[in-house]
Amino acid sequence: MNKLNKAVILGCNYYIGLSTIRCLGVNGIHTVAVDYAGADTYGAESKYCSEQLIAPHYKKETKAFVQFLKEYASKENEKPVLIPCHDSYVEVIDEYLDELKESYLIPQTKKGLYSQVMNKEALHALAMEKGMLVPETVRVNEENFFEKIDTIIKYPCIVKPTDSPTFVATFRRKIFKVHNKEELEEALAKAEKAGLEVIVQRIIPGFDDHMYTFDAYLNQDSKVTHWVTCQKHRQYPINFGASVYTEQKYVPELYEIGAKFLEEIGFKGFAEIEFKKDADTGKYYLIEINARITNLNNLLYKVGVNFPYITYRELTGSPLPPKAVKEDKNRVFWYAYEDMLAIKGYIRTGQLTKGEVFKSLFKKKAYAIWDWQDPKPGMIFFRKTAGKMLKRK
Structure with missing residues (x-):
């Protein structure tokens, strides 16, 4: 196998970048960690990180950032593989896809598709076109808006951004949950003031353990070659946050739904579809798609599917044989720091008991950050x- 191609990892100030570096470095791949600042980039401190680069800011200096990447690649004998670990990097890659593909190996070939699946409103329309179940949605500019909220959506409901990265950066949360018309008006006013487009959706009934993921790699023929399914147990912030305690769980229905959809839209590379299982009907609703390596990456690796390495091998001309995890491995992803915060919230709101939490902690772990090696x-x-906690006190 040729290992002359370097792997350039965008965003290593979070554990997603760290796990990506480890998944590649453990296989002898030269890894290059790229960030816009040197501070707090603990992913680049991994023994598997071969090189660290400080680039212009991807949003404040986008053109300079793209030029920086191109200039780096121009000095290499072989095209590097480009792997984003944050939505904002995916947006840049999508916008400059034609330009960047001249310098890098990137799985996606259809410009605009990354943005389409990341944009909540565009994804909603695409999913409906393909016959997928999605939460009922009302757009802010629709006629009889509040009447539709009362009759179709009902309270409580969620105000959801079409552009998640910008919304999260602005409000430090993924959505607004509102319980009445007054709260809805307040949330819409906040979004309008920030210049952000939002939609209003029905909340699919079910506790957080009704959230599932379908993680898959699609080759250059847009065929699923590798896949794993998982079940969330806890999120932070609770109920509408990111996974902090998630278990690999074989759910064949998710393959049947998810693979068909991704193949039909011509997706290539890694994708994670988040579903919610309706507690009343048992049907799976598409919630969102992550078009880059996700926080479950170390869990997926521990159960036998190394998505960063799968990406690298296919793009460098030596694809790995297809693989799916079709049994329960009884292993969980655990981000201990945020899970402790989540547990407080679940117990305070009566959604979990201390006994239920204690019992759950004895499963084999795939840690978000810690690795004895x-x-x-x-x-x-x-x-x-620890320093931040001491300052607060």
């Missing part, structure tokens, strides 16, 4: 977190 990033993260 690569301890330095974990120690740096611990020191940083």
Whole structure:
């Protein structure tokens, strides 16, 4: 196998970038960590990180950032593989896809598709076109808006951004949950003031353990070659946040729904579809798609499917044989720091008992950050977190 191609990882100030570096470095791949600042990039402190680059800011200096990447690649004998670990990097890649593909190996070939599946309103329309179930949605500019909220959506409901990265950066949350007309008007006013487009959706009934993921890799023929399904147990912020305690769980229905959809839209590369199972009907609703490596990456690796390496091998001309995890491995992804915060919230609101939480903690773990074979990033993260807690006190 040719290992002359480097892997350029965008965004290593979070554990997604760290796990991507480890998944590639453990296989002898030269990894290049790219960030816009050197501080707090604990992913680059991994022993598997071969090189670290500080680039112009991807949003404040987008053209300079793209030029930086191109200039780096121009000095290489072989095209590097480009792997984004944050939505904002995916947006840049999509916007400059034709330009970047001249310098890098990137799985996606259809410009605009990344943005389409990341935009909540565009994804909603695409999913409906393909016969997927999606939560009932009302757009802010529709006629009889509040009447439709009362009759179709009902309270409580969620105000959801079409552009998640910008919304999260602005409000430090993924959605607004509102319980009445007054709260809805307030949420819409906040979004309008920030210049952000939002939609209003029905909340699919069911606790957080009704959230599932279908994680898959699609080759250059847009065929699913590798896949794993998982079940969330806890999120932070609770109920509408990111996974902090998620278990690999074989759910064949998710393959039947998810693979068909991704193949029909011509997707290539890694994607994670989030579903919610309706507690009343048992049907699965598409919630969102992540078009880049996700926070479950270490869990997927631990159960036998190394998505960053699968990406690297296919793009460099030596694809790995297809694989799916069709049994329960009884292993969970655990981001301990945020899970402790989540647990407080679940117990305070009566959604979980202390006994239920205690019992859950005895499963085999795939840690978000800690690795006995690569301890330095974990120690740096611990020191940083401890310092913040001491300052608060």
